[in-house]
Amino acid sequence: MDHSFPQKVLEHLFSFIDSNKDRNAISLVSKSWYEIERRSRKKIFIGNCYAVSPTTVIKRFPELRSITLKGKPHFADFNLVPDGWGGYVYTWIEAMAVSVPLLEEIRLKRMVVTDESLELIAKSFKNFKVLVFISCDGFSTDGLEAIASNCRNLKELNLQESEVEDLSGDWLCYFPDSYTSLVSLNISCLNNEVNLSALEALLGRCPNLQTLCLNHAVPLDKLPSLLSQCPQLVELGTGVYSTEEMHPDVLSSLITAFSGCKQLKSLSGFWNVLPSYLPALYPICSRLTSLNLSYAIIQSSDIVKLIGQCPNLLRLWVLDYIEDVGLEAVAASCKDLQELRVFPSDPSCLELNNALTERGLVSVSKGCPKLQSVLYFCRQMSNAALSAIAQIRPNLTRFRLCILEPHTPDYLTLQPLDSGFGAIVEHCKDLQRLSLSGLLTDRVFEYIGTHAKKLEMLSVAFAGDSDLGLHYVLSGCENLRKLEIRDCPFGDEALLANAAKLETMRSLWMSSCSVSYGACKLLGQKMPKLNVEVIDESGPPDSRPDSCPVEKLYIYRSIAGPRLDMPGFVWTMGDDSSRKLELDVAGVEAQFRNL
Amino acid sequence: MSTPLEHDYIGLTDNSSMDKTSSSLNFKETELRLGLPGCESPDRKPVSFFSNKDLNINVCSPLKNLVTSVGAKRGFSDAIDESSSKWIFSVNDGSQAGIGTTLFSPRGEGNVGKSLVGLETQTNINVPKNINEILHQSVKPVHEKNKQVVGTNEDANAPAAKTQIVGWPPIRSFRKNTMASNLTKSNDEAEGKPGFECLYVKVSMDGAPYLRKVDLKIYNNYMELSSALEKMFTCFIIGQFNSPGVPGKDGLSESSLRDLLHGSEYVLTYEDKDGDWMLVGDVPWGMFADSCRRLRIMKGSEAIGLAPRGIEKSWSQY
Numbered sequence: 057m058d059h060s061f062p063q064k065v066l067e068h069l070f071s072f073i074d075s076n077k078d079r080n081a082i083s084l085v086s087k088s089w090y091e092i093e094r095r096s097r098k099k100i101f102i103g104n105c106y107a108v109s110p111t112t113v114i115k116r117f118p119e120l121r122s123i124t125l126k127g128k129p130h131f132a133d134f135n136l137v138p139d140g141w142g143g144y145v146y147t148w149i150e151a152m153a154v155s156v157p158l159l160e161e162i163r164l165k166r167m168v169v170t171d172e173s174l175e176l177i178a179k180s181f182k183n184f185k186v187l188v189f190i191s192c193d194g195f196s197t198d199g200l201e202a203i204a205s206n207c208r209n210l211k212e213l214n215l216q217e218s219e220v221e222d223l224s225g226d227w228l229c230y231f232p233d234s235y236t237s238l239v240s241l242n243i244s245c246l247n248n249e250v251n252l253s254a255l256e257a258l259l260g261r262c263p264n265l266q267t268l269c270l271n272h273a274v275p276l277d278k279l280p281s282l283l284s285q286c287p288q289l290v291e292l293g294t295g296v297y298s299t300e301e302m303h304p305d306v307l308s309s310l311i312t313a314f315s316g317c318k319q320l321k322s323l324s325g326f327w328n329v330l331p332s333y334l335p336a337l338y339p340i341c342s343r344l345t346s347l348n349l350s351y352a353i354i355q356s357s358d359i360v361k362l363i364g365q366c367p368n369l370l371r372l373w374v375l376d377y378i379e380d381v382g383l384e385a386v387a388a389s390c391k392d393l394q395e396l397r398v399f400p401s402d403p404s405c406l407e408l409n410n411a412l413t414e415r416g417l418v419s420v421s422k423g424c425p426k427l428q429s430v431l432y433f434c435r436q437m438s439n440a441a442l443s444a445i446a447q448i449r450p451n452l453t454r455f456r457l458c459i460l461e462p463h464t465p466d467y468l469t470l471q472p473l474d475s476g477f478g479a480i481v482e483h484c485k486d487l488q489r490l491s492l493s494g495l496l497t498d499r500v501f502e503y504i505g506t507h508a509k510k511l512e513m514l515s516v517a518f519a520g521d522s523d524l525g526l527h528y529v530l531s532g533c534e535n536l537r538k539l540e541i542r543d544c545p546f547g548d549e550a551l552l553a554n555a556a557k558l559e560t561m562r563s564l565w566m567s568s569c570s571v572s573y574g575a576c577k578l579l580g581q582k583m584p585k586l587n588v589e590v591i592d593e594s595g596p597p598d599s600r601p602d603s604c605p606v607e608k609l610y611i612y613r614s615i616a617g618p619r620l621d622m623p624g625f626v627w628t629m630g631d632d633s634s635r636k637l638e639l640d641v642a643g644v645e646a647q648f649r650n651l
Numbered sequence: 652m653s654t655p656l657e658h659d660y661i662g663l664t665d666n667s668s669m670d671k672t673s674s675s676l677n678f679k680e681t682e683l684r685l686g687l688p689g690c691e692s693p694d695r696k697p698v699s700f701f702s703n704k705d706l707n708i709n710v711c712s713p714l715k716n717l718v719t720s721v722g723a724k725r726g727f728s729d730a731i732d733e734s735s736s737k738w739i740f741s742v743n744d745g746s747q748a749g750i751g752t753t754l755f756s757p758r759g760e761g762n763v764g765k766s767l768v769g770l771e772t773q774t775n776i777n778v779p780k781n782i783n784e785i786l787h788q789s790v791k792p793v794h795e796k797n798k799q800v801v802g803t804n805e806d807a808n809a810p811a812a813k814t815q816i817v818g819w820p821p822i823r824s825f826r827k828n829t830m831a832s833n834l835t836k837s838n839d840e841a842e843g844k845p846g847f848e849c850l851y852v853k854v855s856m857d858g859a860p861y862l863r864k865v866d867l868k869i870y871n872n873y874m875e876l877s878s879a880l881e882k883m884f885t886c887f888i889i890g891q892f893n894s895p896g897v898p899g900k901d902g903l904s905e906s907s908l909r910d911l912l913h914g915s916e917y918v919l920t921y922e923d924k925d926g927d928w929m930l931v932g933d934v935p936w937g938m939f940a941d942s943c944r945r946l947r948i949m950k951g952s953e954a955i956g957l958a959p960r961g962i963e964k965s966w967s968q969y
Contacts, residue, residue, distance in 0.1 A: 134818035138883075140861040191823070217825040245825065272829070328833055351829055401830070403820050433820065460820050491821075517819065542818070593882055623861070 066092050076101045098122060103537075103562050105143060105167065106587065109616040110151035121160045122186070123152070127167035129565045129610055130515075131540055133191060136567055136608070138593060140623040143167045144194075146176075147621075153180035161186035168192065174199030178206035186212040196221035197246075204230035212240040216269075225250040231258055240267035244293050244325065249273040252282075259285035266319075269293030272327035277306050280313035287316045294325030297352070302332045310336035324348035324373075331358040341365035348373040350399045356382040356411075364389050373397040376412040376433065383416030387423025395429040396420055403433070403460055414441040421445040429454040436467040437494055442476025446483040455480055456491035462518035462543070465495040472496055478503030481511070491515040501525035505532020513538040523550040530554035540565040547605075548575035559585055563612035567591075571609055574602030579611070580629025587614045588629040589622070597627065815869050824851065856884050856948035857917070867940045873932055880919070884948060921946045 061069070070093055073079055083093045099122040100113060114120065127143025129136075145167045152159050159181045169192050177184060184207045197220060203213065204227055228251050231238075238258065243250060252274065259265060265286045274282075274295025283289070299306060310333060314320070320340050329352040344366045349359060350373040359374060360382050369390040376398055378386075386393065398412070414437045421427060427449055437459050446452075466473055473494040481487060481504050490511055492500065496519035504511070505528035512535050520526070527550035529539065539561065547570035558564055558579075573590065576597075580588035590597055591608035618628040828851065854863045863883050870876045919931040923942040931939065931946070 131818065133823045134821045135824060135864075135866075136818045139863045191825075217823065219825075327829065350826075351833060353833060399826065400820065400822070403822060404815070458820050462816070462819065515821075517821075 063088075063092055067096055070096050074099070095119060099161075100124065102126070104612050104614070105145070105148065106616060106619045107562070107612060107614045110148045112615070114151060114155045120152075120156050121158060122163075123148075123159070123161065124163040124165075125167060126165045129540065129563065130166075130538070131542065131565055131567065132166055136542065138591065138623075138625060141591070141626060142619065142621050142623070144621055145169050146173045149173045149176050149180075153177075157181060158183055160184060161188075163188040163190075164192050165190040166192065168194040169199070170194050171196055171199035171202070175202040178202040181207075183209055185209050188212065188214040188216070189218045190214075190216045191218060193219035197223045197225070197227040200227040201230045204228065204235075205232070208232075208235060209237055210235075211237055211264075212267075213238075214240060214242040214267075215245050216242050218245050220246055222246050222248040224248075226254070228254040228258060233261070236261050237264065238262040239264050240291075241265070242267065242269040242293065244269040244271050246271040247273070252278055256282055256285055262286070263288070265289065267291040270295040270325060272296050272325075275299070276310075276333065277303070280306075280309035283313040283317060288319055289317055290319050291322040291346075292317070292320060292325070293348075294323070294327075296328045297326045297333060298328045298330035302330060307333055307336055311339065315339045320344075322346035322348075326352040328352075329354045331355070334358060334362055337362060338365055342368065344369060346371040350375055350397065353377065353401070360385045366390065367392075369393055371395040373399070375399050375401045376409065377401055378416070379411040380413055380416040380419065381411075383412075384419045384423075387419040390424060392426055393420070393424040394426050396424075396427065397431040398433060399431075400433040400460060406461075408435050414438055417441070418444055421449045426451070428452060431456045431458075433458045433460060435460050436464070437473060437476065438466045438468045439471065439473055439476035439479075440466075440468065442473065443479040446476075446479035450483045450485065452480070452484040453486050454489040455484065455487060456489065456515070457493055458491065459493040462493070463495045464493075472499070474499035474503065478507070481506075481508040486510050489513045492519055493517060497521050498525040498528070501528040505529050508533055510535055512536060514540070516541045516544055518543045520544045520546060523547055526550035527553060530557045536560075537562045539563075541567070541569060543568040545570055548572055551575060552579065555579055555583055555586075558583065558611055559613050561613065563610065565608075565610050567608040569609075570605045572603050573597040573600065573606050576606055576609060576629045577602070582630075584630070585613055585615070586611055587618055590627045590629060591625055592627075593625045817869075852921075852943055852945050854880065854883070854946040854948070857950045857953075859884065859948075865946070867943060870940075872936050873939075876931075877919070880946075880948070916951050917948050918951050919946065920949050 066089070070079070070082065073082065076099070079093055079097055083090045094116050096119060097117050098119055100117055100120055101124045102108060102113065103126050105125045105127050113123075125145065125148060127145070128141060131137060132141070143166060145164055149162075153176055157180065160183055162177065162184075163186070167189075169189060174195055177187070179202075187203065187207075187210070192215075195218075200213075200220075203210065225246075225248055231254075235258075239262075250271070250273070259268070259282060266289060268282075268286060268289055268291070270279075270282075270293055272295055276294075276296055276299050279294060283292075314336055317340060321343055323337070323344060323346070326349055329349075331354050334354075341362065342365060345368055347363070347366060347369055348371075349362075352359075352375065354377060356377055356379040359378050363369070363372070363382070363386055367389055369386075370392055372386065372390065372393060372395070374382075374397070378398065383398075386396075396417075398416070412434055414434060417430070417432050417434070418441050421444070428451055430452065431454075434457075437457065442457075465471055466476070474497055477490075477492060477496070477500045481490070485507075487508055488510060490504070490508065490513070492515065498521045501520060501524070504514070508514075511533050514529065514533070514536065516539075523546055525544070526541070526546040529536070530550060531554055536557075541564075544566075546566065551566075551571055552575055576588055576590050579586065589610045589612075590606045591610065592606055594607065597604065597606060622628065851864045851866050854865055865876070865879060865883070867876070870879065920928050921931050921939070921943045922928050922945045924944055928947070934942075
C-alpha cells in the first residue's frame, strides 16, 4: 500500500502533462504510476517504427488517440536508402483498426503508405481528425479519395513533401458538401492540377481553415479568388507566383486579397516568382513570422526589399540568391529571427560563389540575438568565422553546415575545420543537432566527444581519419540518439568497442565506411536488443569474405526483434532463422500496382 | 566496478555476461596510441586495421578464422590466439596501417603525433610512408565499380566534368525535382545554369516486387545505365531468398542478370514523353535521357511489338 495520492487525483494531474518525455519519466516512478500513466496516455511518439510492435504499443496504451511514427533512416531523404527498404505503415493501421477504433491522429515521417492503408484508415476510424504524411510515398490520389469521402471529422490533411501518384485532381470533389471541418490542408507536393472549383467550394464552407498550402499547378490568377474564400488564413503556401507576363489587374486583385487576410503570419510556396508581384505582399509583411522563399528564384535586391519590411520574422528560408549583402539586411531588420535556412540554387556548380559566403552567416549570427537554428549551404568557410559564430551565438541549438565540396579546408589557412566546429560545440552548450562538412580530422570528433554533451543528433560525411573519431563520439556524447555517417574511414574497432552505447541510441547509420561484414555479424550475435541490418545491393555478403566492408549498415535498438518485411538486399545479423523472411504483403502488392 | 577481464570488449569472455562492464574498455590493455611512422609502442604489437597492401579490401583475411561461419558458433575470445586483448580483427602484424583511414582526408599537419587531451587513450597508427601514392592510387578502394566517387582536394582543381556523388550535397529529392523544373521555366537570371541536374525515373521489372528509381543525369551513356540497372535488379533474379549456407548460392550475383538479358529473356524499354513505349538504345543517349519518363525491364516475349523493323535487341549491344 503506497502513500501516494488517490488514483483519481493522479489521473487528473497526469492529464496536464503532455510531453512524452515527461510521461516517460512518470511511468518509471512506480508500478502504480506506470499503470495510471499508461491508461491515460493519448499521444504516442515512436521514433523508429521497427523499435516496437504495434501490438505492444496498443496493449500498453489502450487509450491511444494520436500516433506519430517515423520509418526510414534520415539519409533516405538523400537517396541513400534503396527503394523497398521498408517502413510500411500498413501493419500498424491494421492493428489499430481492430483495437483502437477511436484513433484520431496519424502522423508519419518517411514511411511507405499505400492506398490500402488509406482506405483502411478511412473506414476504420469514425472520429479521424488528423493525417500528416511528411516525406512519405507509396500512395496515390485514389487513396485520398477514400479519405475525403469518409472522414467526416477530418481537420488536417498534410502531405508535405510526399511523393503521391497523381492520377486525378478530382479527389478533392470527394469531400461531401456537408463536410466543413477542415483546418489545415497542405497539398504542395502534388504534381498536377487539382480541381480548382472544388477547392474553392471547399475553402468557402470551412470557416475554421487556418492553413492552406497549394501546389505549383495552381495559377496565380486564381489565388485572389481562393483567398477571398478564406481570409482568416494564418498560413498560406501560394501556387506559382508568376504569370507569363505581368498583368496589372492580377497584381491589384492580389493586393486586395492579401490585405483582406488579417491573420496571415506565414508564407511559403513561391514556385516561380515574377518580382513585379512581390509588392502585393507588402501590406502583410509586418505581421509575418515565417517566410519560405526557398524555391523562389529572385535576386537579392528583391528579396531584401521584401524582408526589409518583415521585422517580426522568426523563421526565414531562402536560396543563396540572397547573398551576403541580403543576409546583412536580414541581420539589420529581423531582430527576432530564430531560424535561418539558406539552400543552394546550383549545387552542381563547381565555381566559388563570392556572393554567398561565410560572411553572410556571421552577419546574421551577430545581428540576430535569438538565432537558434541554422541550416547553411555554402562553398567556403573558415575556422575564424565558425569561432566567431560560436562565441557570439552560444544559444545555438541546431547547427547544420554544408560546404558543398567534400574535404574543403579553411579557405584562409587551408587547415581542417576542426577548431571551428570545436568552437561551436564548446560554446553552444545546448547544441542538440549538428551536421559537419569540410575537411575534418579525428580532432573534431575529439572536441565533439568532449564538449557536445547535449548533442542528440550528429550527421557526418567525408570526415575523420580513423576509428578514433567514431570512438570519441560514441564514448563522449552522452545524449546521442541518432548518428548518421557516410564515407568516413570508420571501421570495426570503435563500433565493437562501443557496442553497448548503441543500445542507448535510437539508431546508427553508416554507409561507405569500413565496417566489415564479420564485425556486423558479431555485433548482431552479441547484442540481441539491437537490430543490425546490412544493406548491400551487390549480392549476399556471405558470398564474400568476412573482412569485406558492407555497403551500408543500419543499427537500431528494438524490442520487437528482427523485422519481417526486409527486401532481398537487407540482412539482419545474428538472426538465427535460416529462411529469408517474408515481405510485407501489402507493401509488395502496392508496388505491383504502381507499375 | 569490477576489473574487466582480459580480451573482453563486449563481454565475450566465458565468465561474464553482457553487463555494464562490457562497455568499459580495459584501457591499459587496449591503449590506442597515436604514433608517427616507425614508432612502436613498447608493450604491445602495432595495431593495424585491414592491413592490406593493395587497397582492395576484398582479399581473404584472417577475419574468417575469427568470426563464426554459420552454424559453428565460437566465442570470439576462443578465436584469438594471443591472450592480450587484441580487440580488432587483425592478425597480420605488418606495419601497413589503416589505409582506408588515411584515404579520405589528406592529413593536415600537426595532427599526427599530438597527445590527445581528455581521453587517456591514444591511437597507434603506423602511417605508411608513401601516403601520397596511396591517396592518388585509388579513391574508393572498398567498392568496385561504384558510382560513388569521393572527390579529393586534388580533383577540385579539375573543371566541370565531375562525377556526381550519390546523395551529396544533402538535398531532398522534392527540392531537387522542384528546382530542376523551376529552372527550366523561369526567366533570364537562371539561363544557362545547369542547376539541379537530376532526373529520377521509375524502373520496374516484370516479376519484381517493387520499383526502383534511377537518376538518368548521373550516367553518360547506355553502358553506365545498364551496369547500374544490373546492380539494382540482380538481387531479384535468383538468390535473394536463399539463406546463407545453402549451397548453390555462390556466384549468382552479377553474372545472372547479364546472362538472362543476353539470353534475350528480358529487354529494357522506356516510356517517352509522348507516352509511347520504346526499346532502349535506338536513339543517341542524350535524346534518350531527355525523353525518357520511365523504364521497364520487360519480358522478351512482350517486347516484340516494340522492336523497329521487328528486330529484337538485347542488352548485349551496350
